[in-house]
Amino acid sequence: MEQDSDLGFPDGGxxxxxxxxxxxxxxVPSFGLMNTIGVFEAWLADHQLRHYSRASIGWIFSLYTFFLYFGSVQVGPLFDAHGLAPLLIPGCVGLVASLMIFSVAGGTSLSNISADSAKAHISTRIEYYQFMLGFSILGGISSSMVFTPSVACIAHWFLRRRALATGIAATxxxxxxxxxxxLISVLPDNLGFPWAIRIIGFLSAAFCFLSVVLLRTRLPLTSAQKGIVDMKALKELRFSLLTAAIVLIDFALLIPLTYLPSYAQSSGLGDSLAYNLSSILNAASIIGRVVAGYFADRFGRFNVMIVTTLICSVLTxxxxxxxxxDQAAILAFTVLFGFWGGTAISLSPVCVAQISKTQDFGKRYGMTYFFVSIGALVAIPIAGELLKVQTSTMGHDDYASLIIFCGLVYSCACVFFILSRGVSVGWGLRVF
Structure with missing residues (x-):
């Protein structure tokens, strides 16, 4: 970041x-949807896609997350070279369209259709395909075109207070x-699931419109660069270690985000409370992201990430x-994990920016999230397979293997953050 000190960042105003x-x-729409995948997974597993395994349903959401992150590989350099509007406006249109397609795919519940009926089999195949096409592919790519430029814009305006600004936005x-x-918990009983999704689409359209009005860049465009991978950056050890840490922390985060509601259902908490766990987790994450951003600007972004990943591992x-x-234990984990786990979204880009020039941030951020996208692609299905194997062995839903796996991945993420920090500034205590 010292390389950017002569660029006159406003850092406020x-x-x-x-x-x-x-x-x-x-x-709100681009990452709000990712934070809702646990509710979507639980709903579809109980209704439209009830004849599919949780591992198969998990592919819908792993592909969404994959395209959300993988799109950053192209969106980052395109933002650096061509600016905001050519990415943000088409991304907003595609995101809203994906939700409308999702609402059509979710228009028929299969709960009352025989599993061995040929007609039901054809219907489920069509619906599964629609979820994949509309939500996973179109929604994921469009969300990337909305999310990545919105993060990069903050780096144009903030330097000293960048973590706080990004943390506030990430709430x-x-x-x-x-x-x-x-909305998914309340509206389907009165309006049906399709209209619940459409209302989410209308709200997303409003937020997207405001983002188009308010977002602006400040720094000059850079020349377009060939290739999606900056080999020089990959040879930089601290950057490679940081990328590995971010891959692991995002990998681990997706597991409770996706499976906590269904875990609660299997533990006897009831559908209403199980769906609301996602809301509780995300409410706690709002506070956690702001608090983490505040302390990260004062005590170091890497230092805060090391602490939060360690605590997430311990909580798991x-x-x-x-x-x-134990309902009290599940609720306590939901609140505490939400508070500490939310920093993965807000501080990871700031850590990348800390060891990058601002003009190169888009490409380096995109390259980091290219690798994150690969982890995101397999995280949910791997967790689903662990659940499937453990359940078949025990004869009932058993999440122990899934939870242990999540905790181990968090532990590995903590180690890589420590290594990246050590390579960058040494192993002593200092703000970084």
């Missing part, structure tokens, strides 16, 4: 904070993760694993 507000509006994912699960082993049907 009406224009800079309006960009943060615009980024916040962009993240939007928590807001979406509160609002959307509540010490609270989630033994919780079983």
């Amino acid at each position: 009406w224009r800079a904070w309006s960009v943060v507000l615009g980024s916040w509006c962009a993240m 939007a994912g928590g807001i979406g993760g509160i609002l959307f699960p509540v 082993f010490a609270l989630w694993l033994p919780a079983q049907s």
Whole structure:
């Protein structure tokens, strides 16, 4: 970041904070949907796709997350070279369209159709295909075109207070993760699942419009670069170690985001409370992201990430694993994990920016999330397969293997953050 000190960052003022507000509006739908995948997974497993395994259903959401992150590989360099509008506007249109397609795919419940009926078999295949096409592919790519530029814009306006600004913007994912699960929990009984999704689409359109109005860039465009991977950056050890850490922390985060509601259902908490766990988790993450951003600017971004990944690992082993049907323990884990786990979204880009020039941030951020996308592609299906194997062995839903796996991945992420920090500034205590 010292390389950027001569670029005259405002680090505040009406224009800079309006960009943060615009980024916040962009993240409500783009990351709010990712924070709702646990509710979507639980709903589809009980209704439209009830004849599919949870591992198969998991591919719908792993592909969405894959395209959300993989799109950053192209979106980052395109943002650096061509600016905001050519990416943000088509991304907003595609995101809203994907939700409308999702609502059509979810228009027929299969709960009353025989599993061995040929007609039902054809219907489920068509619906599964529609979920994949509309939500996973179109929704994931479009969300990437909305999310990535919104994060990069903040780096144009903030340097010293960048973690705080990004943390505030990232609370939007928590807001979406509160609002959307509540709508899915309440609206289907009165309006049906399709209209619940359409209402989410209308709200997303409003937030997207505000993001188009408010987001602005400040720094000059850079020349387009060939290739999607900056080999020089990959040879930089601290960057490679940081990329590995971010891959692992995002991998681990997806597991409770996806499977916590269904875990609660299997533990006897009831559908209503199980769906609302996503809202509770995301509410806690809002506070956690702001607090983490505040302390990260004062005590170091890498230092805060090391602490949060360590605590997430401890919470997974010490609270989630033994919780079983203990409602108080499940709720405690949900709140505490939401508070500490939310920093993965807000501080990871800031850590990349800390060891990158601002003009190169888009490409380096995109390259990091190219590798994250590969992890995201397999995280949910791997967790689903672990659940499937453990369940078949025990004769009932058993999440122990899934939870242990999640905790181990968090532990590995912590180690890689420590290594990246050590290579960057040494092993002593200092702000970094």
